[in-house]
């Protein structure tokens with residue numbers, strides 16, 4: 001989930017076919033919003049607290065570009081995301097269930113890699129250190145690209161073969177090279193829109209990594 005992404009497809013697919021695999025902890029990297037971070041919860045809470053907008057649930061956010069599915073002024077959406085971009089700790093953005101324990105476990109076996117479209121590195125670095133703990137975060141590789149496209153080159157540079165992302169367009173782009181296996185983290189905005197392998201929880205990620 002994020003703002004400023006107007007591309008969408010109406011194509012509907014059947015349930016993706018999942019393949020059993022074993023992923024080495026050193027071979028997998030992660031997007032942050034919608035994968036590690038429960039950006040939806042924070043977004044809905046800030047809309048309510050800061051702008052008095054209520055009645056929106058996570059199930060209502062069925063587009064990556066939230067302006068496409070919520071009847072809210074774009075300025076309000078941008079203001080809400082600005083709070084999450086500039087100070088996610090103050091915004092009390094939370095990790096998704098299981099993310100912290102699985103990442104801490106993976107981080108003990110290999111350095112973690114996070115690649116985000118966020119334009120500001122420092123605030124999200126502070127947030128990751130805050131939720132994962134300094135010890136886990138200090139050896140991590142964090143790339144803030146400032147763009148939704150072009151993750152493949154960073155993934156290759158980091159020597160990864162697997163990448164977990166909630167934006168299915170990103171995963172489709174990653175798959176085309178053949179050397180990266182994308183895993184779509186299931187969210188309402190990607191359900192039924194792709195045929196790629198998906199994961200719907202951190203427990204599934206832990207199982208794929210045989211933790």
Ligand SMILES: [Mg+2]
Pocket residue numbers: 001031032033034035165166167
């Ligand atoms: Mg994301």
